[in-house]
Amino acid sequence: MITVIEQAVQARLVATAPKVESVPVTLGYDRADPFALRMSFPAPATLEGVEVSWTFARELLTVGLKRPTGLGDVRVRPYDGDRIVVEFHAPEGIAIVLMETEEVRGFLDRTDALVPSGLEHLYLDMDQDLAELLRDSL
Template sequence: MTPVEALMAYDPADPLAVSVEFVCGNGMHTTWTMGRDLVAEGLTSRCPVGLGDVRVWQYGEGGLRIRLHSDEGSADLLAEIEDVADFLSRTYQLVPEGSELDGFDVDEVIRLLLATTPVQGRCWCGREYPCLDHGAE
């Protein structure tokens, strides 16, 4: 395996996610964002956890494997469980588990989604949008 430098980051404004920025040997930077709970679950699992493009599980003695998959290919990354656990511990000090959505106003989000805004363009039938036959469908 080729070593890569990685930097884990956490933004309390996006409390359910952690990001990992990888610096490859060619100087290229790639950032992946994954669920904080996915990484936490992977710390204690001998089998891969995750159903999408990111899978996480224990590897060997004290290791953590993070498998990333995209259309361009896949990569297996190894990290020390202790380092990742320490990082996650600091994120939970900032935003405790279970409080990630405290203060989230679902009513306001729905109001914004349903707010009427002028729409430019054409209806699926080809008429000016919204057309009288199809409304705002």
């Protein structure tokens, strides 16, 4: 059974230090962490020159397809009928990423087929999480 989904999407970086117009971004989702998704940027598109990943709520991306959402480090909003904007706020500055709405929607549909929205709690392994917490405290 599939438990991890990864999908490459083309993204346009609007505001970033190294001037990169279009980069392949990888969207990732793991059923073991059902509330979150990951967006990874390749090394040439980052200030550090290494791959950088941001992890944030799946719901943030889902809601952001329809209306502006997010108050913290990650904010999402529709841009036009065909694209969405994802903003990443960090001490180094703000990166604004444009992605095709349909590509993102397709990725979210795949995550929803794996773990239906609203039922994420059923996929949490509380015993394992508690064991990890206790192990780390020793």
